[in-house]
Amino acid sequence: MSPDVLTAPQTQAAPDVFRDEALPRLDLAAKHSRAKAETVERLKHAERFTEGGIPVQMDDGSTKMFTGFRCRYNTVRGPAKGGIRFHPDVSSAEVRALAFWMTFKCATVGIPLGGGKGGVIVDPRGLSERELERLSRGYMRGMADVLGPDIDVPAPDVYTNATIMGWMSDEFDTIKRGRYPGVITGKPVSRGGSLGRDDATARGGFVCLQEIEAKRGWNPKEITVAIQGFGNAGQHFARLADSVGYKVVAVSDSRGGIYDENGLDVKATIDTKNSTRRLPEVGRSVTNEELLELGVDVLVPAALENAITRDNAHDVKAKVLIELANGPLTKEADEILAQTDALVVPDILANAGGVTVSYFEWCQNISGYYWNLETVHERLGDIMSSAFNSVYDLMESEGVPMRTACYAHALNRLAEAME
Numbered sequence: 001m002s003p004d005v006l007t008a009p010q011t012q013a014a015p016d017v018f019r020d021e022a023l024p025r026l027d028l029a030a031k032h033s034r035a036k037a038e039t040v041e042r043l044k045h046a047e048r049f050t051e052g053g054i055p056v057q058m059d060d061g062s063t064k065m066f067t068g069f070r071c072r073y074n075t076v077r078g079p080a081k082g083g084i085r086f087h088p089d090v091s092s093a094e095v096r097a098l099a100f101w102m103t104f105k106c107a108t109v110g111i112p113l114g115g116g117k118g119g120v121i122v123d124p125r126g127l128s129e130r131e132l133e134r135l136s137r138g139y140m141r142g143m144a145d146v147l148g149p150d151i152d153v154p155a156p157d158v159y160t161n162a163t164i165m166g167w168m169s170d171e172f173d174t175i176k177r178g179r180y181p182g183v184i185t186g187k188p189v190s191r192g193g194s195l196g197r198d199d200a201t202a203r204g205g206f207v208c209l210q211e212i213e214a215k216r217g218w219n220p221k222e223i224t225v226a227i228q229g230f231g232n233a234g235q236h237f238a239r240l241a242d243s244v245g246y247k248v249v250a251v252s253d254s255r256g257g258i259y260d261e262n263g264l265d266v267k268a269t270i271d272t273k274n275s276t277r278r279l280p281e282v283g284r285s286v287t288n289e290e291l292l293e294l295g296v297d298v299l300v301p302a303a304l305e306n307a308i309t310r311d312n313a314h315d316v317k318a319k320v321l322i323e324l325a326n327g328p329l330t331k332e333a334d335e336i337l338a339q340t341d342a343l344v345v346p347d348i349l350a351n352a353g354g355v356t357v358s359y360f361e362w363c364q365n366i367s368g369y370y371w372n373l374e375t376v377h378e379r380l381g382d383i384m385s386s387a388f389n390s391v392y393d394l395m396e397s398e399g400v401p402m403r404t405a406c407y408a409h410a411l412n413r414l415a416e417a418m419e
């Protein structure tokens, strides 16, 4: 071997969120669970991964190709469940990681579903309404063979919504020549959707906040909250927290944020964001990085993966973090925060309200009997409170971070089903 080769720098493997961020959490938790080593090994592999090109006719008559993915990660506890993300940064590794997280999320809250996830590499904001519809229907045509109410059931995720779910559901019914409302959740209520699905992710996180409030004897009026990400989850969380008196002092979207130490007018902020697609120009403007480092009591990352990393974790001052996004903290950020007294309520618990009401929607679709909003809220509250307290107790008895306790709790349930 020539000396050149020996001294050549090691080529760094490209980052892979599944390998780098998802799997290590499993290994950590395995030490605190009853799962056999072979069960843990099996959970490192997806059952199936589908990728394909989606041709879409654009409004100008040209045809453009998009890449779509669907990962059926695990179906041991029930049909795979998880959203479809439309985003320019979607990758196969990200979809696999998100599907892995869904597997553990459904097990955490104890609903009889497995984990799946889908995605399309696209910036939907650059498409017309009709182009978006053709893309959504094209995705379903490509994936119809691997989806179904008892196989794998998609739902909304980042930049997808009820209208898109409605188009996909309609396309599936057309392909199969029947009515299969349980093939997809998060549909419009007029097309078999469930009441209460729209704010379910935030409401589940809000239940976690109220459990912490009870444990710590908080007076909401004295507690400040900052929210990174002002999409569906972030907006509804702000609204719910505000409704019981929490002081929402900062919010941000992808462009940046606003901060007012006396508390923002949450309703006006939501109205402006939804009518102009921008946050109002009130208070002091802050960057997304600054928002994460504010001296607030509660920080809610509600945007995308890897918002808090080893570069900024040391600067996080919040005492409680509620992860409404999937994967907002890297494992290195976890290690740094574990040295502090901050409580991190992990994504697979904190944002499980969305998939829980998706489960309710699927039940309603299968039985054909629809529930009122009160029933949805009551059952969601019961499931979230009970999962929160089981994980919290395990955290205290094992003396581990809440995320590790959560994975261990989920892993015990998965192991029970698999073994």
Ligand code: GLU
Binding pocket: 081, 082, 083, 084, 105, 153, 154, 155, 156, 157, 158, 185, 186, 326, 351, 352, 354, 355, 356, 358
């Ligand atoms: N996309 C949401 C999540 O990450 C919801 C999934 C679902 O409702 O199936 O949990």
